[in-house]
Amino acid sequence: xxxxxxxxxxxxxxxxxxxxxxxxxxxxxxxxxxxxxxxxxxxxxxxxxxxxxxxxxxxxxxxxxxxxxxxxxxxxxxxxxxxxxxxxxxxxxxxxxxxxxxxxxxxxxxxxxxxxxxxxxxxxxxxxxxxxxxxxxxxxxxxxxxxxxxxxxxxxxxxxxxxxxxxxxxxxxxxxxxxxxxxxxxxxxxxxxxxxxxxxxxxxxxxxxxxxxxxxxxxxxxxxxxxxxxxxxxxxxxxxxxxxxxxxxxxxxxxxxxxxxxxxxxxxxxxxxxxxxxxxxxxxxxxxxxxxxxxxxxxxxxxxxxxxxxxxxxxxxxxxxxxxxxxxxxxxxxxxxxxxxxxxxxxxxxxxxxxxxxxxxxxxxxxxxxxxxxxxxxxxxxxxxxxxxxxxxxxxxxxxxxxxxxxxxxxxxxxxxxxxxxxxxxxxxxxxxxxxxxxxxxxxxxxxxxxxxxxxxxxxxxxxxxxxxxxxxxxxxxxxxxxxxxxxxxxxxxxxxxxxxxxxxxxxxxxxxxxxxxxxxxxxxxxxxxxxxxxxxxxxxxxxxxxxxxxxxxxxxxxxxxxxxxxxxxxxxxxxxxxxxxxxxxxxxxxxxxxxxxxxxxxxxxxxxxxxxxxxxxxxxxxxxxxxxxxxxxxxxxxxxxxxxxxxxxxxxxxxxxxx
Amino acid sequence: xxxxxxxxxxxxxxxxxxxxxxxxxxxxxxxxxxxxxxxxxxxxxxxxxxxxxxxxxxxxxxxxxxxxxxxxxxxxxxxxxxxxxxxxxxxxxxxxxxxxxxxxxxxxxxxxxxxxxxxxxxx
Numbered sequence: 001x002x003x004x005x006x007x008x009x010x011x012x013x014x015x016x017x018x019x020x021x022x023x024x025x026x027x028x029x030x031x032x033x034x035x036x037x038x039x040x041x042x043x044x045x046x047x048x049x050x051x052x053x054x055x056x057x058x059x060x061x062x063x064x065x066x067x068x069x070x071x072x073x074x075x076x077x078x079x080x081x082x083x084x085x086x087x088x089x090x091x092x093x094x095x096x097x098x099x100x101x102x103x104x105x106x107x108x109x110x111x112x113x114x115x116x117x118x119x120x121x122x123x124x125x126x127x128x129x130x131x132x133x134x135x136x137x138x139x140x141x142x143x144x145x146x147x148x149x150x151x152x153x154x155x156x157x158x159x160x161x162x163x164x165x166x167x168x169x170x171x172x173x174x175x176x177x178x179x180x181x182x183x184x185x186x187x188x189x190x191x192x193x194x195x196x197x198x199x200x201x202x203x204x205x206x207x208x209x210x211x212x213x214x215x216x217x218x219x220x221x222x223x224x225x226x227x228x229x230x231x232x233x234x235x236x237x238x239x240x241x242x243x244x245x246x247x248x249x250x251x252x253x254x255x256x257x258x259x260x261x262x263x264x265x266x267x268x269x270x271x272x273x274x275x276x277x278x279x280x281x282x283x284x285x286x287x288x289x290x291x292x293x294x295x296x297x298x299x300x301x302x303x304x305x306x307x308x309x310x311x312x313x314x315x316x317x318x319x320x321x322x323x324x325x326x327x328x329x330x331x332x333x334x335x336x337x338x339x340x341x342x343x344x345x346x347x348x349x350x351x352x353x354x355x356x357x358x359x360x361x362x363x364x365x366x367x368x369x370x371x372x373x374x375x376x377x378x379x380x381x382x383x384x385x386x387x388x389x390x391x392x393x394x395x396x397x398x399x400x401x402x403x404x405x406x407x408x409x410x411x412x413x414x415x416x417x418x419x420x421x422x423x424x425x426x427x428x429x430x431x432x433x434x435x436x437x438x439x440x441x442x443x444x445x446x447x448x449x450x451x452x453x454x455x456x457x458x459x460x461x462x463x464x465x466x467x468x469x470x471x472x473x474x475x476x477x478x479x480x481x482x483x484x485x486x487x488x489x490x491x492x493x494x495x496x497x498x499x500x501x502x503x504x505x506x507x508x509x510x511x512x513x514x515x516x517x518x519x520x521x522x523x524x525x526x527x528x529x530x531x532x533x534x535x536x537x538x539x540x541x542x543x544x545x546x547x548x549x550x551x552x553x554x555x556x557x558x559x560x561x562x563x564x565x566x567x568x569x570x571x572x573x574x575x576x577x578x579x580x581x582x583x584x585x586x587x588x589x590x591x592x593x594x595x596x597x598x599x600x601x602x603x604x605x606x607x608x609x610x611x612x613x614x615x616x617x618x619x620x621x622x623x624x625x626x627x628x629x630x631x632x633x634x635x636x637x638x639x640x641x642x643x644x645x646x647x648x649x650x651x652x653x654x655x656x657x658x659x660x
Numbered sequence: 661x662x663x664x665x666x667x668x669x670x671x672x673x674x675x676x677x678x679x680x681x682x683x684x685x686x687x688x689x690x691x692x693x694x695x696x697x698x699x700x701x702x703x704x705x706x707x708x709x710x711x712x713x714x715x716x717x718x719x720x721x722x723x724x725x726x727x728x729x730x731x732x733x734x735x736x737x738x739x740x741x742x743x744x745x746x747x748x749x750x751x752x753x754x755x756x757x758x759x760x761x762x763x764x765x766x767x768x769x770x771x772x773x774x775x776x777x778x779x780x781x782x783x
Contacts, residue, residue, distance in 0.1 A: 196734075511722070542734045
């Protein structure tokens, strides 16, 4: 919402043509006149104040121009703003006076976006109900990818737009398109998900040292580098343009759904991609909680008479897409859905697909080790055939796979359910673990569950359905929810609610009370992890914990903030670190240090820390740090700190807080 | 049920003194029953119902993220976390403080196994 979100394009590497630092940026200045309407649209809108939004405020751009012209509009805005005298101010209403706020010239409702690993969708509250938007090809679920061609970029929202240019699946798999951004974003090259992504047709190069992987798309027989954030931003730009075309007014705010397993670091990458696309993130919602909100709305409509009578329904929501698998337990009554427990992991349809591909072609890894043109093509054929077979297996007992991979390599095989299940046994075990953990965390037994909601593409796989339903000791899943549209619909509902929209008919008198998916804490007692806000704590939340010094006359203490499930600090994600200095010299264990963690409604984490004993003028002021503070390369920060300081700046958990 | 600690916890009072900033660090001991606007002998259902009512009223989503409202709702959450859990509530009633969430799950289960079994379905 603030102007400060705009400078992100400057952070693009200067080597990319999208960066204002790149030479080609200046040569494109002729683009400026046609870009101006984009820049002034908000301003004009503010001047008009009243009346319906004018459709001519939107810039007509051809699909091929779309990606990069929109890019430039963001970049230019940044540019002019960075120069002391703004050419055009892209100010937002929220920063202006109260009268502006009370009478927006268009309903400033946040849109809901579900960025799936495989497919994306966008929905909006249209005043009466949630509406899913369709692209020019009449699709609600749009394939998530960005195609790189010469100087043009086009994302899966338009899919190449015109019929003759329409991208086929084989084009997407030709190496020229980047997809599965959600699996790559915010991950280091030591991550096993990144390692698995090397089996994708585009280039994923790793050094295995805990830095960002190198990814590139094939353009004119050359690998051109990019980043997952950039790719996602380009995609979001097209999605934003689609929404603006439908709504006929500029879109600024969005609610996005994310996997439960996303770390806070990954969340900042999503926010950055949104900022690059000119979208302000109002909320990032774990996918199953968006479904829970939709469920709460259903229940409210169904039992309108019983409202407030305390009839509570417990739902277990299981979501499995191409990249991630999540579960949530939500208690719902009177339109309020309270998230009791969340669990998730990065296992999805992509893993199932790769398992089957490796099963069909036993020498898969050696065969596709070098990414030559014919190898990429051959792998594309195998992917399409495998994908097709998995889809068919959802409704058939067995499926025949016949594919010529070239170079004398042929696959001819009949795959049945038992073989499919055997090959993917590990995945089903992980699903089982997720469900059991979620039930245990919610302190519930399967009999307590009223409804089991299955969503996501993989919920169509018979084995997944029977597994989840079996664990919940039920025969049938909840019927009134569309498996592929539920998450985005919930996000659009949250968008309307968090934007302050009210509905006279009461269909927005809803609320999701979120919980934290992972423990948040600091390193203490040597290399242990002390959770200050345990997972599944209702948010917004504020918790504090007391620590003490571990050395005599210790004047400094290092606060390393972690997120995760491991008992040892290093098993978790490092979010950031800072030092408390100027601690008054005293025997060890006598200085007490308080660390407080605060999560607000937008899920922003702040850490406060300082000396609480002794007191007086001799102690340093408290420190407030917004987390995460780390940028790339956090893979080895923890090790570097340990090497540099050892246990010199360590703290221990204060025993007083352990004895009730 | 009626006995709760009137004495402020040491932690809260020291913090208020250190920062001297009421809004940020005002952690003077709260009476969770008052926060949730329920009687001391309120049933679990009443507590749950009142929590939902207050959530609809005070959740930041309903106030466009006002920070004072966030602090208020954090307090409501904290109170509900304690009073909605039979064991934490009992402990709070006796001592005025609760530390259950400092235990690991295993400790928690082994210590309160019998109680959890009897209370299941209530919380």
